[in-house]
Every structure is written in C-alpha cells, then in structure tokens.
Amino acid sequence: MxxxxxxxxxxxxxxxxxxxxxxxxxxxxxxxxxxxxxxxxxxxxxxxxxxxxxxxxxxxxxxxxxxxxxxxxxxxxxxxxxxxxxxxxxxxxxxxxxxxxxxxxxxxxxxxxxxxxxxxxxxxxxxxxxxxxxxxxxxxxxxxxxxxxxxAGFTFYRTDLFEAAGLDPKKPPKNWADLLSYAQKLTIDKNKDGVPEQWGFGYCGLDIGADFLEFMWQNGGNILDAQGNVVVNSPEVVEALQFFVDLRNKYKVVPPSVITDMPEDLRRGFTAGQIAMIRNWPYVWATSNAADSPIKGKVAMIPNPGNKVPTATTFxxxxxxxxxxxxxxxxxxxxxxxxxxxxxxxxxxxxxxxxxxxxxxxxxxxxxxxxxxxxxxxxxxxxxxNRPMVVENQEVLAIAGRAWQEALSATKTPQKALDDAAAAIKSILKK
Missing domain, CATH: 3.40.190.10 (Periplasmic binding protein-like II)
Known part of the structure; x- marks a missing residue:
C-alpha cells in the first residue's frame, strides 16, 4: 500500500x-x-x-x-x-x-x-x-x-518459456483471445501453493499514458474522437477496460503488482523468468540481447496483439x-x-x-x-x-489514468469509472 x-x-x-x-x-x-x-x-x-x-x-x-x-x-x-x-x-x-x-x-x-x-x-x-x-x-x-x-510500445515474450509450456515460439499471439489463452498456459504455480511462480503476461497499470491506452485503441476506442468529443466511456473503451481488469482480477494471469508496476519492474520480472510475456518499450529488446544478458537469444518482439483493430501502440x-x-x-x-x-x-x-x-x-x-x-x-x-492532442492533455490523461486505477483496484466498475472520467474530462475541456 x-x-x-x-x-x-x-x-x-x-x-x-x-x-x-x-x-x-x-x-x-x-x-x-x-x-x-x-x-x-x-x-x-x-x-x-x-x-x-x-x-x-x-x-x-x-x-x-x-x-x-x-x-x-x-x-x-x-x-x-x-x-x-x-x-x-x-x-x-x-x-x-x-x-x-x-x-x-x-x-x-x-x-x-x-x-x-x-x-x-x-x-x-x-x-x-x-x-x-x-x-x-x-x-x-x-x-x-x-x-x-x-x-512505441511492443509485446515481448520468452521463447524458452513458450517451449517449456508447449507453445510454438514461431506462432505468437495475434489477438486478445490468443493473448489470454497463451497467458493462461504460461501462468504456472510450480509448488501448488496458490501463488504462481511464473505469470503469463504483464503490463504497467500505473503507466497512465501508455499501456491501457493501447488496449483501448486495439478495441476501436479512444478518449476523444476526431471532432474532440469525449468518448472515453464508449462501449469500446468499457469493453477494453473490462478485459484489462479481468486479466488481473478474474483470469489472474498477470501479477497483482501490475497495478503499481512500471516498465523496469516488468523488465526485471521478465528477465528473471517470473513473467513470460510483457508489454514494454524497445529498450527491453536491447537489454535482453546485451552480451551479458542471461536471456540473450531467448526473447522475441512483436506488435501488440489487437482485437477489433489488428494492432495498436502508443506513439x-x-x-x-x-x-x-x-x-x-x-x-x-x-x-x-x-x-x-x-x-x-x-x-x-x-x-x-x-x-x-x-x-x-x-x-x-x-x-x-x-x-x-x-x-x-x-x-x-x-x-x-497519439495521446490526446489538446492543450489539456496532461490533465485529461491524469483523469483517465485515475479511472484505470479505480477499475483495477475494484473500487469502481469499468463503466462507473469511465462515466466519471468522461464527466471530469468534459468539465476540463469546457474551461
């Protein structure tokens, strides 16, 4: 806490x-x-x-x-x-x-x-x-x-952990259904104590300007539409946030800590074999393949799997x-x-x-x-x-990020969190 x-x-x-x-x-x-x-x-x-x-x-x-x-x-x-x-x-x-x-x-x-x-x-x-x-x-x-x-953001995965789980490293996840299926197979409780030693997937719940935005875009949603209207509580965004939350709270294929994790937290877990797939930034590829890296040659990098949109990444x-x-x-x-x-x-x-x-x-x-x-x-x-290209972009992202956190922590449903965010963003943009 x-x-x-x-x-x-x-x-x-x-x-x-x-x-x-x-x-x-x-x-x-x-x-x-x-x-x-x-x-x-x-x-x-x-x-x-x-x-x-x-x-x-x-x-x-x-x-x-x-x-x-x-x-x-x-x-x-x-x-x-x-x-x-x-x-x-x-x-x-x-x-x-x-x-x-x-x-x-x-x-x-x-x-x-x-x-x-x-x-x-x-x-x-x-x-x-x-x-x-x-x-x-x-x-x-x-x-x-x-x-x-x-x-831009990408999805990285450990080819050796794919093989150990019976997955073909040459056939990475292409969409959300694949991502969930693969993550479930890669989440392993080795000593059967109820706490997985290896998680299937990881994202940064606290990186408000990136990770969930990509899930939102992958599902055809956005914070603002092309005319500047607030659409952060559209069905597409609500569905995306529900999936984002379910990966942690329902399917339990991501570490509970993702609610506060930042990119380097994920990279360390990925390198240690504690997380098999992560969404992160390009530096992970260079770091993972450095001469002294223990996972050199065991990492693959792909565009983020999409849903209603084939792929989406934060620019x-x-x-x-x-x-x-x-x-x-x-x-x-x-x-x-x-x-x-x-x-x-x-x-x-x-x-x-x-x-x-x-x-x-x-x-x-x-x-x-x-x-x-x-x-x-x-x-x-x-x-x-692109993130919202308005003068108030930092305030808009802060409000939206609070909604992601409220949904992840289950203090609000995705619908309620996004409805409240929409009202707050509309108020900011009217000033």
Missing amino acids: KRRSLQQLRIVCALVLVIFSMSLVLAEGVKEQEVVQKPSNSLTFLSYGAWRVHPGWDEMLKGFEAKYGASVTIIYAPPAQIYNKLVTTLAAKSSELDVIVVDTMWMPSFVSAGFLSPLPEAQIKKEEFLKAAIEAYSKDGKMYAMPQFVV GAWGLAIPEYSQNKELANKFVEYMTSYEGQRILFLSGGEMPSRKAVYDDPAVKAAQPMASVMLEALMGAY
Whole structure:
C-alpha cells in the first residue's frame, strides 16, 4: 500500500508541475521580445543531455557545419530540464534558441501559445513519414516540427518459456483471445501453493499514458474522437477496460503488482523468468540481447496483439522545431532538414538504435542487416496512435489514468469509472 501511495504521489506531483509550468507560459506571453544578437552562420540548439556522447549525433553535427560553413552551439539538458528551459525562454520571447527538441505532448500548448514557427511546406514530404508523426507535429495543415526519432510500445515474450509450456515460439499471439489463452498456459504455480511462480503476461497499470491506452485503441476506442468529443466511456473503451481488469482480477494471469508496476519492474520480472510475456518499450529488446544478458537469444518482439483493430501502440517522438523568435530561421530550417533527413535518421538508427520517423529507413539494407527487428518495428508503428492532442492533455490523461486505477483496484466498475472520467474530462475541456 505504501508503494502504491508513493507511486501515485509522484504522478500527482509531476502533473502539478506541468500544469503550473504551462500557467507560466500563458502568464509570460505578454512580454516584449528579447533579442540575442549572433552571427548569421551561427545557431544555438537545445538538445538532449544524453546525446553529448552519441557518436551518430556528433557525426551528423560535423557534417552540417562542414556543408553550410555554420557554427552550432548546443545546450544539453535532461528532458525535464529541457521543458522548463523552453517554457522560460519562449515565454520571454527570447531569440536565444534557434532550434529546439520537442516532445509530442508539448506541441498543443506550444503551438497554441505561438511559440513555434511553421516549417516551409516545400521541405516536407508528409508521405515519407509515419502518419502518427505527421499528426503529432501538425496543426491546421501546418507542420511545426520535423519528427526525428520515435518510440512505441511492443509485446515481448520468452521463447524458452513458450517451449517449456508447449507453445510454438514461431506462432505468437495475434489477438486478445490468443493473448489470454497463451497467458493462461504460461501462468504456472510450480509448488501448488496458490501463488504462481511464473505469470503469463504483464503490463504497467500505473503507466497512465501508455499501456491501457493501447488496449483501448486495439478495441476501436479512444478518449476523444476526431471532432474532440469525449468518448472515453464508449462501449469500446468499457469493453477494453473490462478485459484489462479481468486479466488481473478474474483470469489472474498477470501479477497483482501490475497495478503499481512500471516498465523496469516488468523488465526485471521478465528477465528473471517470473513473467513470460510483457508489454514494454524497445529498450527491453536491447537489454535482453546485451552480451551479458542471461536471456540473450531467448526473447522475441512483436506488435501488440489487437482485437477489433489488428494492432495498436502508443506513439511518442522527439522532433526538431524552430522558435518563432529565432533570428536565424533560414539556417535553422536547413539544420532541421539536414538532421531529420533519410541519411540522418539512418545514422541514428545504426549508431544508437533510435527508431526513425521516416518509413523507408526501416527497409534500408544496412538497417535490416544490423537491426533484425526493423520490420516488426515498422509494422507496429503503422498502427501507432497519439495521446490526446489538446492543450489539456496532461490533465485529461491524469483523469483517465485515475479511472484505470479505480477499475483495477475494484473500487469502481469499468463503466462507473469511465462515466466519471468522461464527466471530469468534459468539465476540463469546457474551461
């Protein structure tokens, strides 16, 4: 109980910080522009801290500077600090930054506040990118960022545990019926004490922005429809939440702890052989197949099994955008185009494993040779969905996530939890 309370407290604190920060965005929007003078061949780029030592990134950066005779100053920061830095700098209308990294979830607020400059239509060939990427970084037909690399959820399973249970590792689950059937066969109480030592499946009940959303989309549901209407309590979503809950409470094929588990909890259980199948992020593939991994060569990765929809996964991405207040937009546009090019994304995929937003990169011969899961990644990403693309997205997800938790803990039925969530979301969106 203490662990669950701490986990929920962390979520509440994080959401309060985001909402407070965005209130600063609106409050600071009336400031006069703060101009930072710099040479026309100079750019300042706010980037991810981890890329300071990324070999592929360094190669691309040097290539750009050589091609355009430019000088790029990079400010590296962790994701949380990036957001705070952007809110402060852009709200001040400062021209300090010429190119910035942006998470998909920040886009509605940043575009609404007028922080980002639309990208030239001539440099964008939308058909070359994943549909979800274009949707995430577009507004009213204009692109405000170019997607550089993406993330999505997958289903992983232990091939050795499949074989031990009499299942064919080459025939993974394709739909919910398969998922339940396989999970039941893989849930094993070895010492017959009523508590399985091996669970069939695992998901993150506390990861409110991912796991259940995928079940919802797999069943044809959504939080908001295409017109922005609240449909989180539709029959499709209620049915999906019932199945999500039943896996834990009725069929008992997932650990009771999933109500508070996070991705790393699942990965550790998966590695230890305590969970045979898990929904998780791509890092599980790399970690499981590392040279020192005890399960190297015993893991498979597939698109998430669907129900009314063949597959669905949560889409996330980092894109490159140009602040409205940059004084070097022409060079900044060249930088964005260069760094998100086919070759640029190919380099990042080969050197660091960052999944491309350009579809064709997954079919590149060198990529397919180096990354055996490239085709699986593309298949899953073709069924990717964005979280609610509204300014109030964090609040909407917090309300929806509370409904998932209420249903999992059996404090409310799925129908009641979602009806209450729908009413709360409607209230938020009317403000």
